[in-house]
Amino acid sequence: MLVPGRRVVLLGGGFSMDEDGLLDDWLLTHARNPRPRVCFVPTASGDAPGYVDRFLSAFRPRDCTPAVLPLFRRELDDDALRAFLLAQDVVYVGGGNTANMLAVWRVHGVDRLLREACDRGTLLCGISAGANCWADAAHTDSFGPLASLRDGLGLLPGSVCPHYDSEPGRRTSYRQAVAGGTLPGGWALEDGVGALFTDGRLEQAVTRRPGARLYRVEPGTPGEPGGTDEHPVPCRPLGTVA
Template sequence: MIGTVLALGGGGFSMSDDGSSAIDDHLLDLTGQDVPKVCFVPTASGDDNGYARRFEEAFSGRATTSVLSLFCHEPWGYTDPQMLLEQDVVYVGGGSTANLLDVWRRHGLPDLLTRAAAQGTVLAGISAGMNCWFEASSTDSFGPLAPLDDGLGLLPGSACPHYLGEADRRAAYLGWVASGALPGGYAVDEYAAVRFVDGVAVEAVAERPGRPAYRVERDGDVATETPLEVRSLPGA
């Protein structure tokens, strides 16, 4: 992959009471623009209107915002997904990873997002919006946690968001990597994120203290965790 991805294990405006987020501030800084163009893609939540409005409120006054509603929800209606090529940031919301992938493929988003990243658009997302960029992931799209092996593959390996924040996430992910059900990858706690440039992890950041991120790899019949150095963002 050519381009930048910020993968949030949790946090951002989605998990903030007032919409403020040091990770979101960091995301805007990555664009190098004073007033970046940021498009929110809430496909994984079925284009939940409240979720999209929270995004608009959180980024109001510091970005030019838009919402890509593939479910044609008002007041946004349907917009040609080609508009993703005009953005400084594409920010993907949480929800069902499996549903997101199916809908995106129907509307041609995988190719558009690859092209957008290659020309400088920063791709970002939380939870399902983290999972989607990888080859595989840990998901609750089908109810119980399960491995999913048909991600977009813009980033190599697998992803596990909410690593310590949700019961059973850690044990399940380590078990799947150990068994080979999922390839090795990255596990990111809530309020933390990992930035990838051209497919390589270059930095982990957190907006709250003590929020880790790990590189997880298979070693024989066990999975090993290697902690990433996590930089605390201003205000963390």
């Protein structure tokens, strides 16, 4: 199936956070093939074995073909790595340290291959660091305290802030960064939300958790509280969560 445009999904949950599987089920409906190849990239966690096991346990029962790309014990040469990534229908990036992950990707040329895969129709997605990485810039705790990182892959214009409602200081710090110009305006995800973008345009926003929201955050009027304009985006509920 031909899929036009660069497609990126930001996830505020998934197999590593949610037991109901609603966000991952929704994600797979947007793959270009009915039985997609789904590659988990756990670089941000240092290829943590437990994280890999959780991915495989969650995706093996689904109607897909799961695989994992380890980079700390890399087994593929450059040609095989390119062939492997370009064969994937979905690349699913896990959470962890965004800055470290991007540095490792660049050493191995994975950043370039992900752009090429995206241009060929592969759906790119991820949670936390795996959401941050696709944008121009991100709000991250990669350096300890919350900080701005203007070193993303640039497949999604602007900035991304995950865990907008669940981690202390996230909302205030992100709004201050956007207001002060440290970060460009962008998208803030509460936990439980999924957002699909095509060529940088928001196509769908969904939630597995009642009340969870996606926000568009832009610089606002100087002197106003927070210095930003924060606009909630309607999210379609995926199901009822007890």
